[in-house]
Amino acid sequence: MIGSAAFEVKGWCPGALRPMQSGDGLIVRIRPRSATFSPGELAVLANAARQFGNGHIDLTRRANLQIRGVSEASLPGLHDMVARLGLLDENADGEAVRNVMINPLAGIDPAEVFDIRPIGRELAHLLVSDKSLWALPSKFGFIVDGGGVLSLAQLRADVRVVAMAAGKDVAIAIGFETRAGTEWLGSTSPGDAASAAIEIGLAFIDVASREKRQRMRDLSGEGLASIRSAMRSRLGTLHENPPKADASLNRRIGLIELGEGRFAVGIAAPFGRLETDQLRKLVDVMAVHGVGEVRLSPWRTLYASVPSRRSGQSILDAAAGDGLITDPVDPLLQIEACPGAPGCQSTALDTRGDGRRLAALLPRFGFTGTVHVSGCAKGCAKSGSAELVLVGCDGRYGIVRGGTAGDHPAHHFSFAELAADPGNIFDIDEGSRHD
Incomplete structure (x- = not known):
């Protein structure tokens, strides 16, 4: 039997270029851009999971997708396919630090404070292009939260970027995680938010290299004070903290009424596991009903904007018939x-x-x-x-x-x-x- 001391804590996450060995082969993690795949991309990835792996697909807590059971021999073929989709980073170090989560319904939800996708894209670009940031630990993560029906306020992140209404304008609150929760450092404009988050990351690298820490919440009080000092002149005053999310609104499953005549669907996979045929059938029916984008989420749930209530219900019926979760009270x-x-x-x-x-x-x-x-x-x-x-x-x-x-x-x-x-x-x- 396997005892409690028989495991090794890796301290890092797999990627496409740096996969992780598991009991069923290599785990290859695909990081989408802005948490978004087209149905066509997902269809290709579903087929690839069978061709190059064992057909098992995981949805991760960081809103990524993993293909399991890949071998050393089949890995180059999978890399070629991912590259043709434009989803393969240039190097493993840049890929490892591109850990940015955004709202699954960003740009779709009328209730959001601000469409934060441009901030998320800029932040991801800076993480990949600035080699000094590759010293960040691979589990170090950023959340960029525009609010709305699917707020990310309940989730943990080393650095948090949150849109807030400021009269007719939008202010971006910037904070970091401590053992006691999020500490808000100040605010900035949407155009400056990504660079401010990057500066916190750079300040962390400096402190963490001395303290030998991997996460923001593990820094000493002195280390956190050093980061506060580095950001003090960089950020404006934050007059109130961002509101806490209503946990009942997260992990929305089934048909979601967004208001203004808009609808979305939320479809969960049991334990985050999809099989090749399940994913292929789901994206096929989505494409039939005019879905142009499928969003990944940290709740291991897929979201998509749908043209109407009827089309959304048709997609949900098909998903439920194939073993996916569409009932919000499913145990x-x-x-x-x-x-x-x-x-x-x-x-x-x-x-x-x-x-x-x-x-x-x-x-x-x-x-x-x-x-x-x-x-x-x-x-x-x-x-x-x-x-x-x-x-x-x-x-x-x-x-x-x-x-x-x-x-x-x-x-x-x-x-x-x-x-x-x-x-x-x-x-x-x-x-x-x-x-």
Whole structure:
């Protein structure tokens, strides 16, 4: 069996030019521009997943797409295909730091404060073109948030760029992440936002090289103070902090009414996993109904603007019929699960199969919280806390409540034991357990 010490924390994310070895072959991550693919591009990538990999496709928490099961022999062919789509970076170092997340409905949502796609594009360009920025850790990330129905305020990022209404104008709030949450440094204009975010990145590199840290939130108080000082004269006064997002509006699934006669659809993949045929069928029906762009999101959900309510519902019906999630109350949406065995070498547990079995229990016991099923203590599927965590060790699961996969559970059970006595999962008193 695989024990708790049998895994290696990589400390970096895969790319197209620097793939990562896993239990089912190489993982090749494709980073779209502005989180956007055309249906035609996705159709090509779906076919490539079968031709060059094992047909498994992952949607990531950083709004990227991964092709799994690629071999050393098939990798050059996949690179050629990605290059023909214009999605291959010139070098691995520049690709590794191009970690910019934007709102999935940017430029579509009438409720957004500002269409932040130009800021996101400029920021991505600067990250790739300035070699001094390639010293940023590959997990260092930027969020550029224009607000609206799908705000990114609930997500973590090292540097945060948020549009705010300032009378008839727009101000851009700039902040960074600390252990206590986002600290707002000041504001700037939309035209200056990308360069301001870059300056924070450069200041981080200087401090982190001395402190040997990989994320903004891990810097010492002295290190954070140094970055504040570097940005003090660069930014204007921020008179109020950006509003916090209503978490109920995030991860919107199904038909989304945007107002002004506009509609969008949100379609999730169970545990972020799509198969070649599922993706190909989905983009085919989207193309039939006039969808021109498909947006990726950090919730492992695909979004698309649709011409009408009827066309949106037709797309959703087709997606649901093919095993994708279109119901906003589907219990699978409560669960994050890593790939597990056999795709990962760090565990012998069928985490996603167990996640599906667990999802069937949630409505029965009225559990509405978040669940994380992790094959080991790395917690790859979810770095933050969840109300319920099943963390694998030596072929069994430990139970953590209100914590992370890195916490130490007091007791371990096989999934069969948990399913036979769900009180061990849901902490149900003996007298009130269901039969």
